[in-house]
Amino acid sequence: MSDRVLRRIAIPESRAEFEKAQRGERFSTTILDPGAEVQEWPPYVNVESLRARGAIETPEGQEPAEAPSLPDMSDRVRELIDEHELDPWAITPTGARGDILVRDVEAHLEALEAAGEGDDFDDEDFDDDLDIDEEVDD
């Protein structure tokens, strides 16, 4: 399984660098030159977007490289992400199974607010009866 790079791509070196990019901070990138073969993409890369933009292709007869899937999350977490127009890939999951928890969204929003970005929010955005320390399954 692999994808071939058709146009030069600059990708944050790590999730930490990706999060810096999301906060508008300086970040380090890895450059993929045309012709490079990618076996597995980092989870924060939107592979379908790169494919749609003609930046990568799957060589004939091969399967696409492993595409990352979003971490699990509850409906409430999904609602909050939609409500605040967040990028779920930018949220660091802390759930026991790698899930994104409500508190992860809250921490991400606080980080954005501290960086002067994102919506203003307050605790009323979160359900009073929801224990944000508990992992919530769908």
Next chain:
Amino acid sequence: MPYYQNDDIFILVGGFNLIGDGDRIDALQMPDATAEVEDTTGLGTQVPIHKATGHKAYEDITFDGWLDDSSDSINTQLEAGLSTASRIFMAGDAGKAAGDPFHGGTIKDFQYKRIARPKLLQRAGGALRVTGPVHQGVLLKALGAVTADGDTQSASEDLGATAVTITSSSVANPSVITTASPHGLETGDDVLIAGHTGSTPDINGEHEVTVLTPTTFSIATNVTVGGTGGTMRRIRTPNGAWIYSEISALTLGGYDDVEVEHWDSDDDAIWVSMGSKQYTTAPDADRQSVAGDVERYTAVSWTFNGAGSGPSATIIAGVARNPAS
């Protein structure tokens, strides 16, 4: 017609920085000056540019005024042979920082006449004939020297920086979206709608638009219950772009070249190259046509390829998205 202070004006032709002596320039009249502006200080140049509208061909850039004859001045550079070939220009009258607008195109048939020479200041007039279309874009990097590899990806240009408030979505197929202020869209653009409430189905998300009026557009969604509120941002344009760069000075210090590369991104983190130019001499300039979608964020990088020490390059770069044809 407004007038502009010298800090807001720039013109580069083939890498020549024609207004290098900013303190000698008083004003620039754009886009459709009908009369030249006479300087009153005796130390300035007036540079009216005619019909610099849209992507249509427009007339000459003309100038008339007092020009400094010192090194790196307009007088010296224009005498250096700008009339010999078509040259790429970048010009602006509303600032010269990253994020400010610029006009780009091709100039040839330079005409220049020295009228008087009182010591260092030259009284002169002339015209730069613009050929072909003029593109309107945004500066990604202001003219300035760089001495190491770098980029503007963490300070990118955001097409969707300004959110436009949505008034309503209509019960229709396609649904008509009304905005509280002019949306600035063109048919074929992609927008991101967020925070819109009450509609069935939920129309929050990405949509391609068909523009109806300056404050209405339609999306290909069958809305059965209309909604209100929320915002829309322009996140993608479909008709390609022109990428521009100019280099007015270059010291390679042993490096092979300096590569200026334009990038676009849909998330401000993962970047795809739009094209690049490797400069080995200065002054020089380049522009390239880019086809297809251009994403929300654009940026430029510069890389000294090879090995060496003490390099320096004075560069400016911008991108002009093509409008709907």
